[in-house]
Amino acid sequence: MIYKIITKPEFRKFIDALVRQNLSYAPKEVDVDKNGEPVYQFKEVSSVSDIAFDYSVTASSAKHFLMPFKEDLSRFTFTDKDWQQDITYEAQPIVLIGLRACDISAVTILDNVLLNGQFPSPHYLARRKNTFIIGMDHLPLPDCFCKSMNHHTVNDGFNLFCSDIGDSYYLSINSSKAFNYLKEFEISDPTDEDDCKLIERRKLIKHSFKTEVEVTGLPSFLDIEFDSPIWTKWGDKCLNCGTCAMVCPTCYCYNMEDRPDTDLKGSARQKQLYSCNLVDFAEVAGEHNFRPKNGDRLKYRYYHHYLGFAENANQQICVGCNRCGRACLADINPKDVINDLRMEKESCMICASPSPPRT
Amino acid sequence: MTKVNCSIDVHHLTRVEGHGDIRISIKEGKLIDATWAVVETPRFFEVMVKGMSAQRVPFLTSRICGICSISHALASIRSLERAMEITPPDAAEKIRLLAMHGETLQSHALHLFFLAIPDFVNTPSVLPLIKSHPEIVQAGLRLKEAGNAISALTTGRLTHPVSLVVGGVSKAPEKKDLLALKHQLEGVLPDLEKTDAFCKTLTIPDFTRETEFVSLYNGITYPFIGGDLLSTDGIRQNENEYLTMTNEYLEEYTTSKLTKLSRESFAAGALARFNNNYAFLHPRAKEAAETFGLRPVNHNPFMNNIAQLVECHHIVHDAISMIEKLLDDPLDQLKTQWTPKAGAATGAVEAPRGILYHHMEVDESGKVVKGDCIIPTTQNNANIHLDLSALALQALEEGKNDKEIQLLCEMAVRSYDPCISCSVH
Amino acid sequence: MQHLGFSHTKLKIGSFDFTCCEGCQLQLANHESSLPAFLELLDIRNFREISSERHDDYDIALVEGSITRQDEVERLETIRKNAKVLVAYGSCACFGGVNSLKNNFPLDQAVREVYGDKSVDTLPVRKISDVVKVDYSIPGCPVSKEEVERIIVSIATGSIISLPKYPVCVECKQRLNTCLFDLGEICLGPITRAGCDAVCTSGKTPCLGCRGPADDINFPSFKQLVSDLKLSRDELDEKLGFYNCFEEFRHDKS
Amino acid sequence: MRFTIPSQDVNREPFARNVPDFHYRSALMQTDRGYKCRITNIVSLTEQEKLFQLRILDPDERNLFRFRPGQFLMLQVPGYGEIPISISSSTSNNEQIELCIRKAGHVTSTLFQTQAGAHVAIRGPFGSSFPMEEMMDRNIILVAGGLGIAPLRAPLFWINDHRDRYRDVHMLYGTKDPSQLLFTYQFDEWEKINHIDLHTIVENATEEWEGRTGMITELFSDIAIDPENTYAIVCGPPVMFKFVCNYLDKQGIPMNRMFVSLERRMHCGMGKCCRCMVGSTFTCVKGPVFDYWSVMNLKEAI
């Protein structure tokens, strides 16, 4: 990693040059909500003035740039008596600007899930390799809990990361491409004072968190609390709407479907991001549903995020951005659910009885 | 020898929107009966709006008709905004006008290519034309697609607009999409030329029956939304006085109402607009009209088809220049915040088939207490009816057989592009 | 599907409209770029709106609109007899649609209001399945052409026909819309079946539920949401009643 | 122009760690591309089940496709979809693959219409397998309920191929009706040539049925179990293997010597779509074959 300092006006020049030449996405104000607060999303930008650098958080994550909500994994072309399967792994290079530390961690988690192991995804890889990420730090919102998940800082997974140290940005440069671009602009080496400012900034961020979620030992809690009544309690609230999974930076479950062309001369094998909260997630032929109840499905989202799935090395995949909590209309959020679970567990410890029997 | 007897009974006329019957019976050279009967089932929209919140009403009234849903939405919106004294932002007005253009273009293209032209080339539908005249069908589809693209971008969907709301427009089109739309519209200009050339090869039946034409008129532009009401017989009225222009009445044989003004009947629609507002057409549209020998005031109902084509020229050119202007607008102020208020007013718009009135009365909580809708086809019904008798007699004199007369009558009805489910709302 | 060793004959299709705005039929003519391919799939035997040819030997009847007069009942019964498969398309056919708002008023009052003393034949609005057996339903006001195309293709290829089981929110979020509840509106998206690509909410207009309830909706929680946000129950009712799709839930006044 | 990011350039950046080598043909093909197969033969077994014999067209791919008993593959029917199906043929038969398929829904109904000669594709093999080596020199009890015989055929073939390495082999097979018994034409071969001790039972007897009637667990009274030296493989509906495994457990067979095959909804076979999760385990990667001890530890497995 190489560290440099760039003044804010110079930084804007740099970004402007970059976005004018590349397909770029950055936070933009898209609406004002009923409380008068701006709503942001990652949207296409064509000049630096389009970008809301001081944005709080985007409602949706940036995952769909790497893993579109819908994509064709392959196409079949039918001929008279035969067919042919065509697969292309192509991606247009894009620049993503303004990702937070937790967003970048989320990308790293997706890398782990989709590129490691026996069956890496070439579609994901093609996009990932053609994505240039510029991260920016920020002061946490009152409900962010990425510190609890240990994702409030990030050392990897970006090309360039900008820490705000007042009049300048402290740049962490993680790729030769970024370094070469920056050569054209006025950048300087960090002075001791800059280093101090960076440390102050980091301290400030670290101490600004207002929401803590106690996650130590969570995997084993979850394992024990599989049949806990709290899943029914929260499940009864859940609308099965899938919003949480759509906005989450790490939810990646999907559905596959063959979509024949209208002229019947071909067909697309389409992948669509799904959510374990949706009713037919675990439904199989003959209408048998392995998870018929809201609570069963909700539980699985928590299992996936906080217990981790065996294939991804039991890694917890939640980064603590609380996008799901903010978006959930039923007011279900990780902090409350986990605390509830912990209380449940602790009350069980006190009376020394095992968790309720499975039914 | 001239034919003396004729009996025609068309049950549920095809290639029109909705259900209508033609019945003609002539005995020994004398016209016994010639009716254009609408047999569509009534739906009572005027009753349904009662008690509904104003902001929901345009979504309901747009469902009066699948083809002119934008006109219906805008007529309701206009009447409600006037009733509650809401002034929509300028940019919203522009987008609404563009939306009207989209609807008119797609509706005219649908009528010309899918419903009208098959008669002129003697096929039961457009389907055989896909094989025999692929060029012209493709041109028609592209024009329709362009109209649809305008509607989709300005209202969020092709049929039943989603972003046209009381107070303005709920979502701005993206600049990037506007630009793409402009290119698409420029791309269909050659298709209009092709259509002109093709239509010149068709024989338009020679038939004239003098009548009165009613349309909107604002004295500045070719009218689509709001303005005064003008008739070729010289009557001019304010929008709110719409009842004096329509004089609705009922007949036993039809479920649709009928209207009249200075004479027994009057006509609304493309030809009426053309006759009243020729001066405000785009020069290119005037040129097109000239090549067909179409000049105001024209009294041949079959020329309504040509007037529609002329309007397509106007619309495409006008839409292109409107989009150019919109591209320079910030488009950030599209909706006026409003609070309910008691009042009553009329909203008149020029739907593809002619002048459309919605009149709404709201109470102080913004709920509709009374609604009235008068639809272009209602206004045309009496005129169609009278045209049929005249046409049948003329054809009889020319020695045409039953089949020919039936075709001619059907064509005459289709020329009006009647929108029947509209008329029986 | 020649490549799998079986083929299909063209679908003999008829399209019929009852009380409605015919907007759904109109959708069949949209999607201009794939229209020729779409028509190639079909052998149109009866489609009054676009063709003068009429035959009664269709396999599939697409039925649009709701039933509001006795002669319609008879016409529908004949269609049912002729057709092997009857598809109700559009919210009017599937649920009664906006037409059903009429049922909120006494019939004779409605007639008097609009037609004065003239006698007008009319019945309370019924959906298609109230009169005859329906094999498939394609809801929507209007139906989405993509979905109709997909379903016609499914019928043509002998595939099983299914609609999304999840609610509109999924598609709404995929289009990166701001949730309308955050803008202070009541949106029926969380309880309405997806498949419309969230057109209304993408135009910043609340979903009015034209596609009917999604599978296994959590209505109590939805109602709770509306009251927690201090939104108007009357407005909710007006929305639930708009297309008559939420009959079973609307009158649950608890 | 200096600031445009051309894709080749970005490609050289080591953003993603552990970038796999996609030029390695087998890896690439397993993720999205299927091996094209011809359906060489279709055997109607019952009204609901058919046996499909497939042959991979490309000789290299045919060589590449090697599997172990108990594994499954993803069968692609272009234009219709992709479904997980157990491989129901012998691991030593490299020339053709057999799949026993029940008509259950969309894709399977289509398969029932296809004709021999049609082309489909397979991806795989995926998942875990029965530890056939570990079972050598022991007794084996194979218990199949209904379609559960499909995944059992691969281990059965394996045993037949290596018959001398196994001691007593019992096969217990039960269905609802006699007409649902699959592979009856092979019964004699199994019994007479391979010395498999075959016991069948049906729940609802017909007039012609001369065999036993009742639940599959009743067949246990026919055989003597030596718990120290016996392995069990159990396939069938969840209720059935719960009963069977409980019985065997009582007989003293350790839970980790009983194997079952689980079924879940699957869309990828590669541990990516998450549809087949049981507890925090991917059925497609860690399963479908699990020992009974693991199943007991999987939340929600049965």
Ligand SMILES: Cc1cc2nc3c(=O)[nH]c(=O)nc-3n(C[C@H](O)[C@H](O)[C@H](O)COP(=O)(O)OP(=O)(O)OC[C@H]3O[C@@H](n4cnc5c(N)ncnc54)[C@H](O)[C@@H]3O)c2cc1C
């Ligand atoms: C490991 C494994 C091995 C299997 N082996 C066999 C076998 O040998 N023979 C056999 O007949 N069946 C087998 N099945 C079940 C078979 O996969 C389902 O019957 C089949 O997917 C039904 O697909 P469909 O499209 O016909 O049904 P639909 O109900 O139309 O299913 C639609 C989609 O749901 C999914 N789905 C539905 N049911 C299942 C299911 N039970 N398992 C996984 N996904 C499902 C599929 O992705 C399918 O495309 C196996 C399942 C698994 C998981």
Ligand code: SF4
């Ligand atoms: S947890 Fe909330 S956002 Fe997620 S599906 Fe349930 S209601 Fe929707």
Ligand code: SF4
């Ligand atoms: S689960 Fe919620 S808090 Fe965690 S990463 Fe996903 S959206 Fe953010």
Ligand code: SF4
């Ligand atoms: S706007 Fe409606 S459909 Fe969209 S997320 Fe919100 S509730 Fe769901």
